[in-house]
Amino acid sequence: MTQIVATVTGLDAVQKALSPQQFEARLHAGLTTAGNLVAAQARNIVRPHHYTGRFEQQIHVAVTGTGLSQKATVGVSAAQVPEARPLSYGWKSNSGRMPPIEPIAQWVAKHPEISPSKNSYTNSSGFRRTRGSAASVGAESAVRGLAFVIARSIMRKGYSFPPLKVFETAYTQARASVVAALQKAIAGG
DSSP, X not given: OOOOOOOXXXXXXXXXXXXHHHHHHHHHHHHHHHHHHHXXXXXXXXXXXXXXXXXXXXXXXXXXXXXXGOEEEEEOOTTTOTTHHHHHHOEEEOOOOOOOHHHHXXXXXXXXXXXXXXXXXXXXXXXXXXXXXXXXXXXXXXXXXXXXXXXHHHHHHOEEEOOOOHHHHHHHHXXXXXHHHHHHHHHTO
């Protein structure tokens, strides 16, 4: 797991001007807002790469600690979204094992531009569309045949994809907003 540490300076003066409860509440609110900004950016990064929506739905923020030792953690439960780790850190497989056909068939069914389904058609705007649900289209023999060919190719050649570095990229992109949110919350705004 990657951990990003951001240091905020100048908190001592603010802490002296406020009661301990006020300071802790403001810092907690600022860290929560900052964590939510990073989580929103992470969801935007993941969305085009993950068609089920589970990954972005499970991104969460937790603020722990007290006083100046509070910290915000943005993450996802690997038990609920096992595909989060390979998407975040990349994947390379040369195992020689054939992956299951059904998930690939569902993926093919959701992409009418490559689907050999008889339910795929080109609409008046020139876009490829599919009639019926992904499950019914995924059950067609032509779709399952293409899924089998893809699975066999993965078995023979292996596959890989580079790491998205979801949370690192999200923090980098949201950094200015995170700093502004912390400053505003601590100042009492």
